[in-house]
Amino acid sequence: xxxxxxxxxxxxxxxHTRHVSLSDRMxxxxxxxxxxxxxxxxxxxxxxxxxxxxxxxxQVYVVPPVWIPNPAYVGNFISAWQVQNFNLYAFNTVFxxxxxxxxxxxxxxxxxxxxxxxxxxxxxxxxxxxxxxxMMIPFQVRLVPLFIIxxxxxxxxxYLPLVVPAFFANAFxxxxxxxxxxxxxxxLSEAAKIxxxxxxxxxxxxxxxxxxxxxxxxxxxxxxxxxxxxLGPLIYINNEPxxxxxxxxxxxxxxxxxxxxxxxxxxxxxxxSTIVTMPILLIFFFAQRAFIEGISLSGLKG
Amino acid sequence: xxxxxxxxxxxxxxxxxxxxxxxxxxxxxPWLIGFFLWTVFPILSSLYFSFTRYDLxxxxxxxxxxxxxxxxxxxxxxxxxxxxxxxxxLSSPLGVGSAFLMAVLLNTRxxxxxAFRAIFFFPSIVPIIVVSSVWAFVLNIQFGAINATLRAxxxxxxxxxxxxxxxxxxxxMIHMWMQGGxxxxxxxxxxxxxxxxxxxxxxxxxxxxxxxxxxxxxMCSPVILFNMVMAFIGGFQNFxxxxxxxxxxxxxxxxxxxxxxxxxxxxxLRMGKASALAWVLFIVIVIFTVTLFxxxxxxxxxxxx
Numbered sequence: 001x002x003x004x005x006x007x008x009x010x011x012x013x014x015x016h017t018r019h020v021s022l023s024d025r026m027x028x029x030x031x032x033x034x035x036x037x038x039x040x041x042x043x044x045x046x047x048x049x050x051x052x053x054x055x056x057x058x059q060v061y062v063v064p065p066v067w068i069p070n071p072a073y074v075g076n077f078i079s080a081w082q083v084q085n086f087n088l089y090a091f092n093t094v095f096x097x098x099x100x101x102x103x104x105x106x107x108x109x110x111x112x113x114x115x116x117x118x119x120x121x122x123x124x125x126x127x128x129x130x131x132x133x134x135m136m137i138p139f140q141v142r143l144v145p146l147f148i149i150x151x152x153x154x155x156x157x158x159y160l161p162l163v164v165p166a167f168f169a170n171a172f173x174x175x176x177x178x179x180x181x182x183x184x185x186x187x188l189s190e191a192a193k194i195x196x197x198x199x200x201x202x203x204x205x206x207x208x209x210x211x212x213x214x215x216x217x218x219x220x221x222x223x224x225x226x227x228x229x230x231l232g233p234l235i236y237i238n239n240e241p242x243x244x245x246x247x248x249x250x251x252x253x254x255x256x257x258x259x260x261x262x263x264x265x266x267x268x269x270x271x272x273s274t275i276v277t278m279p280i281l282l283i284f285f286f287a288q289r290a291f292i293e294g295i296s297l298s299g300l301k302g
Numbered sequence: 303x304x305x306x307x308x309x310x311x312x313x314x315x316x317x318x319x320x321x322x323x324x325x326x327x328x329x330x331x332p333w334l335i336g337f338f339l340w341t342v343f344p345i346l347s348s349l350y351f352s353f354t355r356y357d358l359x360x361x362x363x364x365x366x367x368x369x370x371x372x373x374x375x376x377x378x379x380x381x382x383x384x385x386x387x388x389x390x391x392l393s394s395p396l397g398v399g400s401a402f403l404m405a406v407l408l409n410t411r412x413x414x415x416x417a418f419r420a421i422f423f424f425p426s427i428v429p430i431i432v433v434s435s436v437w438a439f440v441l442n443i444q445f446g447a448i449n450a451t452l453r454a455x456x457x458x459x460x461x462x463x464x465x466x467x468x469x470x471x472x473x474x475m476i477h478m479w480m481q482g483g484x485x486x487x488x489x490x491x492x493x494x495x496x497x498x499x500x501x502x503x504x505x506x507x508x509x510x511x512x513x514x515x516x517x518x519x520x521m522c523s524p525v526i527l528f529n530m531v532m533a534f535i536g537g538f539q540n541f542x543x544x545x546x547x548x549x550x551x552x553x554x555x556x557x558x559x560x561x562x563x564x565x566x567x568x569x570x571l572r573m574g575k576a577s578a579l580a581w582v583l584f585i586v587i588v589i590f591t592v593t594l595f596x597x598x599x600x601x602x603x604x605x606x607x
Contacts, residue, residue, distance in 0.1 A: 027510070035407055039421045042479060046424075048447045049436045061445050064454030108332035121326030131333060134341055136531075138539050138587055140563050140580040144351060144573050145344035151358070168336025199325050228429040230542050235568065246431040250546065253435050266439055273432040280427055288420060295483055296490030 046277075053077065053271035060266045076264070080271035083262075084248055093244040096159040097233075098226035104167035105222040106215060112169045113177030114203050118189060128178070135171045139231075147235060161236045162226070173218045176294060180214035181207060217294040220283055227279065245276050352577035362574065369578035378562065379579075386559040388470060389540055390590075393477050394533035398526060401481035405488035406518070419489070426482030434546035437476055438463070463548055466555035473544060473556060484529045491525040492518065520603040527598045534590050538583060559583055 052060065054072040081087070115121075116128045150161040184207060192202045208215065233244040243251075249272055256265040284291060327334065352369055354362035373379045404422045408415060425433070440447045441462035449459040462472040495518065503513045541560035544550060550557035559579070567576035 031407060031410065031412065035412065035418055038404070038407075039418055042421050042425060044447065045436045045440050045479075048440050049432075052439065063445070063450045065445070065447055065450035108336075112330050112333040115326050115329035119322065119326040119329060121323045124326060124330075127330060127334070130337070134337065136535055136587070136591065137341065137345070138535065138580070138583055140539065140560060141348050141584045142341065142344040143563075144567050144577050144580065145347040146340065147567070148347070148351075148358070148573065149344070165336065165340050167332065168340060169333040171333075174333060199329065203329075224427060228427070230430050230546070246429060249431045249435060253431075253438065253546075266445075269435055270439065273435050277428055277432050280429065281424075284420070284424065284427060288416075292419070292423070292486050292489075295486045 049270045049277075050274050053080070053267055053274050055267045057263055057267075073267070076267050076271045077275060079264070080268035081275065083268055084252065086245070086248060086272065088241065089243050089245045089248040092159075092242060093227060093246075096242075097162055097229075097244060098223050100159070100163045101166040101226045102219050102222040104163060105170050105173060106219050108167050108169040109173040109177055109218060110208065110211075110215065111203070113174045113181055114199075114207060116174065117178040117181035118184075118186070118207070119199065131171050131174055143235070150236065156236060157239050157242055159237075159242075162229070162232045166222070170222070173222065176218060177211070177214055180211055184210050213290060214294075216287070217290045220287055220291070221294065224280060224283065245272075249273065249276065348577045348580055351574055352581050354574045356573040357571045358573060359571075365574070369575050370582075372575070373578070373582070381554060382557050382559050382562040385470075385555070385557055386538060386540075389473075389558060390534060390537035393474055393537050393540075394530055396474055397477055397481050397533050398484060398529045400478040401484035401529065402488050402522070402526065404481070404485045405492055406514075408485075408489055409492040419486075422485055423482035426480045430542040431546065433476070433480070434543060438547055441472065464552055466553040469548055469552060469555050473547070476543065476547075484533070487525060487529060488522065491522050495521045521605070523602040524604060527594070527602050531591055531594055534594065535587055538587050538590075 051067065051069055051072075053076055054074055055066060055069045055076075056073055059066040059069050112131075116124060116131075146161070150156060153160075155161050155164075188206050188210075189202050192206050197205070228246075229244070230246045230250075233247050234250075237243060237247060249269070252265075252269050252272065255262075256269060351362060353364055353366055355365050355368075356362035408419050408422070412418070441449070443449055443459055443461055443464055444453075446462075448462075452459050461468050463469055499517050499521075500513055503517055508516065539560050540558050541564065544556040544558055545561055545564070548556045550561050560583075563576050563579045563583070566572045566579065
């Protein structure tokens, strides 16, 4: 099955006549009106986030709302970051969680996907089917026992419950990589085998170099999953020095609702939210195509 | 098939085949081991815990089906079941529907298509903590973007998050805003529909509505089914957004199944009851999914390859 792209095939509108009728023109206008309306609606929360990040309290607690803060307090982005120890939380999120989990996910998923895609062994297809089926199991069924297991192991308040399972491959990424590996001609593997290469050499020297785009997508997805994760840290990480960004922002939001909230509570919350969204925006901006292809792929088994 | 399977079952595997099997399993072992460690074993222990009373401090005490039978008289349980069914039944079709609508809009000859696509897609990859923080502010009853605007025009404010009657539709609205993933899957499907079909329909005099109804919709129905199944499974597990945005309130209007389960496990330390709840959820999801697949024979069109 080839990787299908969202961009290559031409748009479907058929220009069946040269003359554009009035109703067609109305349809076009209506379509653009709907698109622009939707796009503006979709963007309002982000616009509000970024502009509110640069307000002070006098521009927050006011009617009518301030849409263009003047003066704009750009320094809020720095002050907000210093309200709590966000450097530490960012360090935790990236170096204790996202990077190790990404490495584990990519390595293990590539290995398993290679076995499912390019090695013949009895029971392989059954295992692959089971692997896909596990995606449908609600996480709650495993939640309590996993917590108990990790508690027995003394792993609570460490990143081990979030990182170690990543080294045991992820069903969705196995599926993605398998689909990609299957598009690489078998002749390449056979030629390498004739030259005396074993499976590990073929994987490392032939398949992985050719699969760099797919591996990049998996790495980006895995990194984002960790960066965006809220539930995992919520369950396993309780003490403040080990917090991730998500937990710290949650604390910031809750503190705001309490009596005697600090000044600039909303602008600072919005500033930190903006900063935390930036890496996602950058990844998306530079890898938009790879991204959308990766997600489209997940629907093709439907 | 069966015959082939039995022949394979008693194999005189050659050396090369045995080698192949060994390396195949070896390469797949991260998943195989992980499957037993992080899936099979937890699921079975969860079933065991569901028959016990367990608070993490004392060892589990076997109490049979008590956790399950207690649910029958638990009003809290019926409240969260009602909330959750409400959510699943409405959020799945509305979420899938809005994703489909966006994809259909984007799949036409329009200016700046990839910009629109990026805008519709982006909310689905923003961290959920940011989503909830920003919407909490936008929807704030006094100074949020919407209500402050309404107040400026001396219009009544909308209690998005503070009225039990309004809060569920509010969550639906945010849910529909986050459908980028399903939208992209639909978009790829729409671009896969053979153009000849549309051309033939046009020659036969089919208008744009007829083309949509008789070509687009049937051709997309397998993916609609896929997205509906995913939406059902996700809907039953809905946790992060209501937990962060409303903490289940106001007046427990957004206390969904997953929140109730989380509270029982980690706030009240009722691991047994939480496990029983998890198994109820699991079984309900399986029933829903199987029913959906069964019904699909009537409304899903599979083109033969």
